[in-house]
Amino acid sequence: MGNASSTLTQYDIEEVQEHCNNLFSQQEIVSLYQRFCQLDRNAKGFISADEFLSVPEFAMNPLSQRLLKMVDGLNFKEFVAFLSAFSAKASMPQKIELIFKVYDTDRNGKVTFNDILDVLRDLSGTFMSDKQREEVLSQVLQEAGYTRESSLLLDDFVKILDKPGLKMEVEVPVD
Structure with missing residues (x-):
């Protein structure tokens, strides 16, 4: 899971699910991993601020500079944990x-x-x-x-x- 070009194992999926308090289904985690790999253009295993800014909705957000400080350098597990706050299941x-x-x-x-x-x-x-x-x-x-x-x-x-x-x-x- 450290390398973004690798595939997720069942163990990886379950580990990420547990890390984000089971707020995402296994299928959602696989979809998020595909999106993470698209954003991680250099397959470094983390997403840089510049890569986050490639998402138009993120770049246009008036709080994008503040959010960048929170998301710069996130690996996949941290990426999912960050997004879990936006889940309908999150408290x-x-x-x-x-x-x-x-x-x-x-x-x-x-x-x-x-x-x-x-x-x-x-x-x-x-x-x-x-x-x-x-x-x-x-x-x-x-x-x-x-x-x-x-x-x-x-x-x-x-x-x-x-x-x-x-x-x-x-x-x-x-x-």
Whole structure:
């Protein structure tokens, strides 16, 4: 499984399934492996940032630079684990943990007002001024019981975002 040009054995498939908490079927893992091999153009056994950027949907995402820090150099098992947060079977806390990691770019386990503001800047571009972003964020934090000075932990993100109706899913096409 280390070399992307090799084929998956039944053992490899079961190992990957276990690593991603059985959120993907064996058939889905085989399909993901085929996609992984397509992205791993040099058959190095991992996907580089440049290879991820070859996916148009990824390259066009306003958060692609943040996501690249999370996905650069992933091997197949890590690739599937990353994608498992987008599975319909993943729990909301699993999905929120991925969102938290997007905001926690320095990986210190805390998200500050400025961290969230940076993401809002990436998402809104020139459609909002910094002042508007700060006002909106201050209001949202206040409504959730936090202030500009609060450092949010993963549990805080779960408390704020674990609401009915939040969707974060990608369907894995099975060939």
